[in-house]
Amino acid sequence: xxxxxxxxxxxxxxxxxxxxxxxxxxxxxxxxxxxxxxxxxxxxxxxxxxxxxxxxxxxxxxxxxxxxxxxxxxxxxxxxxxxxxxxxxxxxxxxxxxxxxxxxxxxxxxxxxxxxxxxxxxxxxxxxxxxxxxxxxxxxxxxxxxxxxxxxxxxxxxxxxxxxxxxxxxxxxxxxxxxxxxxxxxxxxxxxxxxxxxxxxxxxxxxxxxxxxxxxxxxxxxxxxxxxxxxxxxxxxxxxxxxxxxxxxxxxxxxxxxxxxxxxxxxxxxxxxxxxxxxxxxxxxxxxxxxxxxxxxxxxxxxxxxxxxxxxxxxxxxxxxxxxxxxxxxxxxxxxxxxxxxxx
Amino acid sequence: xxxxxxxxxxxxxxxxxxxxxxxxxxxxxxxxxxxxxxxxxxxxxxxxxxxxxxxxxxxxxxxxxxxxxxxxxxxxxxxxxxxxxxxxxxxxxxxxxxxxxxxxxxxxxxxxxxxxxxxxxxxxxxxxxxxxxxxxxxxxxxxxxxxxxxxxxxxxxxxxxxxxxxxxxxxxxxxxxxxxxxxxxxxxxxxxxxxxxxxxxxxxxxxxxxxxxxxxxxxxxxxxxxxxxxxxxxxxxxxxxxxxxxxxxxxxxxxxxxxxxxxxxxxxxxxxxxxxxxxxxxxxxxxxxxxxxxxxxxxxxxxxxxxxxxxxxxxxxxxxxxxxxxxxxxxxxxxxxxxxxxxxxxxxxxxxxxxxxxxxxxxxxxxxxxxxxxxxxxxxxx
Ligand SMILES: Cc1cc2nc3c(=O)[nH]c(=O)nc-3n(C[C@H](O)[C@H](O)[C@H](O)COP(=O)(O)OP(=O)(O)OC[C@H]3O[C@@H](n4cnc5c(N)ncnc54)[C@H](O)[C@@H]3O)c2cc1C
Numbered sequence: 109x110x111x112x113x114x115x116x117x118x119x120x121x122x123x124x125x126x127x128x129x130x131x132x133x134x135x136x137x138x139x140x141x142x143x144x145x146x147x148x149x150x151x152x153x154x155x156x157x158x159x160x161x162x163x164x165x166x167x168x169x170x171x172x173x174x175x176x177x178x179x180x181x182x183x184x185x186x187x188x189x190x191x192x193x194x195x196x197x198x199x200x201x202x203x204x205x206x207x208x209x210x211x212x213x214x215x216x217x218x219x220x221x222x223x224x225x226x227x228x229x230x231x232x233x234x235x236x237x238x239x240x241x242x243x244x245x246x247x248x249x250x251x252x253x254x255x256x257x258x259x260x261x262x263x264x265x266x267x268x269x270x271x272x273x274x275x276x277x278x279x280x281x282x283x284x285x286x287x288x289x290x291x292x293x294x295x296x297x298x299x300x301x302x303x304x305x306x307x308x309x310x311x312x313x314x315x316x317x318x319x320x321x322x323x324x325x326x327x328x329x330x331x332x333x334x335x336x337x338x339x340x341x342x343x344x345x346x347x348x349x350x351x352x353x354x355x356x357x358x359x360x361x362x363x364x365x366x367x368x369x370x371x372x373x374x375x376x377x378x379x380x381x382x383x384x385x386x387x388x389x390x391x392x393x394x395x396x397x398x399x400x401x402x403x404x405x406x407x408x409x410x411x412x413x414x415x416x417x418x419x420x421x422x423x424x425x426x427x428x429x430x431x432x433x434x435x436x437x438x439x440x441x442x443x444x445x446x447x448x449x450x451x452x
Numbered sequence: 453x454x455x456x457x458x459x460x461x462x463x464x465x466x467x468x469x470x471x472x473x474x475x476x477x478x479x480x481x482x483x484x485x486x487x488x489x490x491x492x493x494x495x496x497x498x499x500x501x502x503x504x505x506x507x508x509x510x511x512x513x514x515x516x517x518x519x520x521x522x523x524x525x526x527x528x529x530x531x532x533x534x535x536x537x538x539x540x541x542x543x544x545x546x547x548x549x550x551x552x553x554x555x556x557x558x559x560x561x562x563x564x565x566x567x568x569x570x571x572x573x574x575x576x577x578x579x580x581x582x583x584x585x586x587x588x589x590x591x592x593x594x595x596x597x598x599x600x601x602x603x604x605x606x607x608x609x610x611x612x613x614x615x616x617x618x619x620x621x622x623x624x625x626x627x628x629x630x631x632x633x634x635x636x637x638x639x640x641x642x643x644x645x646x647x648x649x650x651x652x653x654x655x656x657x658x659x660x661x662x663x664x665x666x667x668x669x670x671x672x673x674x675x676x677x678x679x680x681x682x683x684x685x686x687x688x689x690x691x692x693x694x695x696x697x698x699x700x701x702x703x704x705x706x707x708x709x710x711x712x713x714x715x716x717x718x719x720x721x722x723x724x725x726x727x728x729x730x731x732x733x734x735x736x737x738x739x740x741x742x743x744x745x746x747x748x749x750x751x752x753x754x755x756x757x758x759x760x761x762x763x764x765x766x767x768x769x770x771x772x773x774x775x776x777x778x779x780x781x782x783x784x785x786x787x788x789x790x791x792x793x794x795x796x797x798x799x800x801x802x803x804x805x806x807x808x809x810x811x812x813x814x815x816x817x818x819x820x821x822x823x824x825x826x827x828x829x830x831x832x833x834x
Contacts, residue, residue: 321453321831341828348456348827349767356458356750357743363460372742379739425732432735436722443715443738444537448471450742451749452463 116168116175123152124183133409136186137270141236145187150208154189158197163206170197170300174307174362181311181417184409186271188212188233190304195241198297202252202287209238211254213301214276215294216244225279230420234262234274242283243297250289250297255282267416269409299374302421303361306374309381309417310358312410313351313388319407320344320392323400340395347391350384357381360450369450375431382424385414454830456764460746461753467530474534477507482538486797489539490805491709491813494666496620497541498575504535504542505575510549514557519570525756529749533704539712544620548572550703551696552579552625555643559684559692564645568623582612582626582646582670583693590822592627593637593690597672599628599644605678606630606644608652611671616816618655618668624648631687641689645681652676662808695760700817702751702765707744707772709813710779710806713799714741717783720799730786737782740775744768763830766823773814780806 132142149155157173159165166172173193180189188210195211214231234240239256259282262274321344324335334340357380361373389411393400400407418424438446481503488495504510512528514520521527535542553572556564571577588595597610608628618624624646631640648655652675657665684692714737721730748768754761780803784791791804814820828834 318453321833324833335828335833338825341833342821342824344831344833345770345824345827348831349771352456352458352764352767353743353747353771356460356747357739359458360460360743360746363462375735376739376742379736380743383736424736428735428739429728429732430735431738432731432733435718435734435738436726436731438718443718444711447738447742447745448533451461451745452468 112168112172113175116172117179119152120154120176120179123148123154124179124185127185127187128183132186133184133270136272137266139235139264139272142186145185146210149187149189155192155196155208156206158193159200159206163200165200170303170365171362174303174358177304177307178311178358181308181413182315184269184312184315184413188236190301190308191232194297194300194304198241198243198252198289198292199254201292202289204252204254204287207238210236211239211241212237213297214240214242215297216242217294220244220246220283221280223280225277226283228276228278230265230267230273231262231276232274233272234260234276235264235272240276240278242278243289243294244283245294246286250292250294251286252289253283253286267420269412269416271413271416295371298421299371302378302427303358303374305417305421306354306361306377306381307358309385309414310351310354312413312417313354313381313385316388316392316407316410316414317344317347317351319410320347320395324395334395343391343394347388350387354381354384364450372431372434372446373450375427375434378422378427379424379431382418382427385418389414453832454763456767456830457754457761458747458750458764458767461526461749463526463530463749467526470527471530471534474509474531478534478538478540482540484539484541486795486801487805488541489712490802491809492539492541492543492712493536493546493705493709494543494616494664494809495541496543496617498544498578498620500541501544501578502575504545505573508573509535510545510575511553511569511573512549514553514569514573518557518565519573520553521573525752526749529704529752533708533745536704536708537711543617544578545572545575546705547581547616547621548577548579551581551699552623554699555625555683555692555696558695559643561680563680564683568645577623578617578621580615580618580621580624580648582615582618582624584614585611586613590819592693593641595627595629595641597626597628599630599642599677601630602676605676606682608644608646608672608675608677611669613669614658614667614816615655615670616667618648618670619657619665621648624670625683627689627693630689638690640687641693642686643683643689643692644677645683646672646675646677647681650675650677660809660812662805694762697818698751698755698760698762698765700765701769701823702748702755702761704745704748706769706817707741707748707775710776710810711741713779713783713802713806714738716799716802717787720787720789724788727786733782733786737775737779740771744772744775748772763827766818766826766830769817770814770820770823770827773820776813777810780810 132145135142156165161167191212195213242253261277357377361377364373508521512521512523516522599606599608626646630642652673654671656669792800793804795801
């Protein structure tokens with residue numbers, strides 16, 4: 109890890125630890141936006157992590173952003189860290205004015221209708237946002253439309269962790285003011301969002317592992333700590349393996365941002381983290397037994413996130429099918445050449 | 453709780469150039485029969501090892517004064533993974549290159565280095581691993597083979613088992629009891645360099661279920677080993693064996709044993725009407741392989757920095773061998789074919805070879821349960 113990432117980790121850790129002591133998560137889950145946390149987040153400048161210095165940003169790029177997202181996953185931060193950072197970055201790239209308000213990205217995968225309304229499902233934090241950064245592809249160009257909160261209807265929904273995932277309806281007349289995103293494809297944006305989720309998963313997995321190991325060393329039955337039972341040790345070892353693999357997969361994808369291999373390594377990171385998330389949650393709950401099944405005990409904050417995030421932005425089946433299709437299109441014996449390129 | 457470290461590493465232009473060089477070598481020498489490409493690091497071909505030695509690809513990381521290449525662990529990594537991915541028969545020199553040489557470099561005497569290492573790098577001296585015994589597998593510290601001190605050396609009695617390629621190798625680093633067992637079970641063990649052609653040694657082949665003469669049983673009947681052939685310190689063999697493990701468990705051979713099956717499956721599936729589930733299966737294994745490569749490369753770079761990441765190596769081996777064992781199980785479900793043990797070539801043969809060899813992947817070099825125990829200890833549970 110270089111100096112910059114240490115810096116990010118140190119200062120974000122302080123902030124997120126202070127969040128853990130707040131009632132932010134309860135607020136979020138009861139439908140109230142954690143304003144105080146958001147204000148601290150803005151005050152520390154994190155919203156502008158991805159922006160260049162000329163946009164008054166930190167110039168840390170998506171690589172720096174991913175470190176923040178991973179920590180946010182570790183601390184189960186009840187803020188739209190992935191969404192807000194990417195949305196404001198896209199606004200800046202499209203040359204639109206930037207403010208410190210919350211925007212959330214929404215991608216339209218289908219062709220844009222000329223008239224009528226368009227429905228977008230599961231848009232993160234749409235109800236609390238100042239607007240949506242709607243992305244679509246028109247005649248091969250990536251277009252961005254900023255749709256203000258007054259210009260879309262929502263029906264509220266949430267994922268298993270209580271994070272807002274709202275269904276949104278926008279009438280097509282609100283999608284007229286398009287700005288072009290040069291050099292960024294819809295696929296790029298999809299994969300960056302997926303990487304953000306993968307980073308959050310890796311962070312949450314680390315927290316779940318630490319908590320579970322600690323619990324296994326405390327809880328005693330039959331006169332000894334349950335962590336001394338080999339059956340428990342063997343399961344925790346596998347959980348540790350998958351946690352390190354997930355962290356490594358995300359780190360590798362971060363290391364390849366902006367290279368030719370970016371998409372492949374992100375695909376790989378989302379497959380690895382989404383697949384491992386469920387196994388980690390299963391083991392953690394098995395080891396904690398009944399106490400872990402309660403609302404009061406904090407394990408659920410991480411595991412409900414793992415169960416949600418593994419399916420968001422494409423689950424392991426979807427990403428592995430895409431990656432598989434990509435590999436099937438390589439020349440017959442070039443799988444190896446392609447693999448070897450991933451570390452060059 | 454100790455953090456496991458797998459910080460990703462990127463190779464440089466130097467490694468890329470070397471990779472190209474290995475590929476052009478393979479283009480010339482790399483037409484390996486299908487029957488040999490699965491688990492090719494268990495296929496012994498001394499003539500091929502000699503060819504690699506001529507290229508300077510045995511003992512690459514060792515100092516040049518001992519005939520080594522003075523290259524980095526990353527360079528070695530690139531060469532061995534290219535050879536493994538091509539299914540090259542690298543078994544003859546594998547152990548000497550991977551662990552016996554490094555062991556002598558770390559713990560051996562100057563005379564031992566000067567005597568053994570140049571021979572190894574010339575592809576003329578192969579080493580076997582003499583650890584397991586009939587009654588001591590996972591519980592290695594319980595071995596019974598004894599070495600008694602005599603004038604000028606040691607007399608060894610006992611037996612070893614499952615010794616890969618002992619019938620081809622010249623020497624075996626043999627773990628023996630040199631002092632009575634005490635409360636500290638790990639004390640009193642020593643590693644001796646045993647000449648496998650010495651008087652008093654009997655080597656009997658054991659045929660594997662796949663029909664190969666791969667491993668052996670070895671009997672020692674008053675075998676004399678001179679003092680100069682004690683590897684490292686007397687009675688401190690245990691810590692030396694532990695040091696070997698980071699080398700033994702983290703390499704790309706721990707996930708590439710069945711690689712050729714993946715490559716061939718993709719090529720066969722490419723000619724069929726493909727189902728969505730098949731794509732997902734391929735994608736899933738490719739993703740696992742990508743991450744395993746990163747993890748293993750990261751360990752190689754830590755070895756280069758002089759660290760001994762034994763826990764990380766255990767993680768690579770457990771995840772890696774699970775990968776190479778699960779691969780044939782997944783491929784058989786998406787390939788419309790049956791394994792054929794006697795086929796000369798084709799996917800049917802690769803499938804058959806992989807299924808028949810796979811059980812050993814998670815046994816050799818420490819079983820899955822033992823590795824997970826090591827990882828659990830690293831987590832602070834033991
Ligand atoms: C192809 C192949 C090549 C080999 N080559 C060599 C070689 O060159 N040199 C050499 O010295 N050895 C070699 N071995 C031996 C190998 O190291 C041993 O097989 C291995 O260490 C396990 O020992 P074992 O077979 O006696 O099984 P055992 O130790 O008897 O284990 C049997 C089962 O019990 C489990 N078990 C044992 N102890 C525990 C425990 N404490 N907790 C939980 N589970 C436990 C094991 O995991 C396993 O599932 C080779 C083995 C194979 C298959």
